[in-house]
Amino acid sequence: MTAVRMFTQADVEPAVLTDCVVAVVGYGSQGHAHALNLRDSGVPVVVGLRPEGNSFEAARRAGFEVLPVAEAVKRAGLVAVLIPDMAQPAVYREAIAPNLRPGAALLFAHGFNVHFGQIKPPAATDVILVAPKSPGAMLRREYQRGQGVPSLVGVHQDPSGHALELALAYAHALGSTRAGVLETTFADETETDLFGEQAVLCGGLSALIKAGFETLVDAGYAPELAYFECLHEMKLIVDLVYAGGLAGMRAGVSDTAEYGDYVSGERVIGDAARQAMRAILADVRSGAFAERWTKEAARGGPEFKRIRQREREHAIEQVGQRLRARMAWLSEAD
Secondary structure (H helix, E strand, C coil): CCCCCEEEECCHHHHHHCCEEEEECCCCHHHHHHHHHHHHCCCCCECCCCCCCCCCCHHHHHEEEEECCHHHHHHCCCEEEECCCCCCHHHHHCCCCCCHHCCCEEECCCCCHHCCCCCCCCCCEEEEEEEEECCHHHHHHHHHHHCCCCEEEEEEECCCCHHHHHHHHHHHCCCHHHHEEEEEEEEHHHHHHHHHHHHCCCCCCCCCCHHHHHHHCCCCCCCCHHHHHHHHHHHHHHHHHHHHHHHHHHHHHHHHHHHHHHHHHHHHHCCHHHHHHHHHHHHHHHHHHHHHHHHHCCCEEEEEEHHHHHHHHHHHHHHHHHHHHHHHHHHEEE
């Protein structure tokens, strides 16, 4: 197991960004939080967006100078590419690459397109990764509280010899050095992120919830009971895991639940599931998944849309919609 370096505020020279105009390309979940935190940290920021896009006026109302992407790139010493993965290659080719200033650096919050060769920056360009480990809303909220969320940093190209220094200064301006910044690579960030999404966080979790729900309903139990036991209460358990790890979760549930965890968990996630996880990881590392997703997106996403619609029609969604309508605290949280 390779040791990972962690950086804190003591390891950073914030002045690296003081006179560097950062072009934040995109103003969605991550983009708006990056732009606001950078500005509040004293970093000069321009926002690059399509003039007809939904975010253009939102960024302008927030007080930013908002420019077409090409014009923002021309102004910048660092270009932060924070638009969705599948939109990045075209925007890079059409607006970023032709207008990137000599000596300007490129930053990504996810390594997908660089790692899998969809974007190939010039060899003379510093290419860095700063990936906050939270949604943008939390990144912004914790910054405003004087705290921060952890980030990953990595260097893909370092012709200047100062790429890591630049990445750390950017992470610091986001507030992440308050919590700790871990060093990684574009490859490791991308591959672990894709694997986690598919095998555990999204794909694995969704399939586990549906399988549990279907097992109870097929055995004759009320769908409402199955929903509560297999989906609704998931948040209670995840919150315990999030706050205290698996040990914290086990300390927070009943002894009966803890014993059931020990004797039954491996029956669900056994050798077959582990083999499937290894196969998923192999597809991620080989680029097979990236190729499949890139081709699917280029076709307009027919498989993606078909499966999305099928999943929305699953019985668990119909039951959940009725039950959640009675949970006033959900709308209050929104």
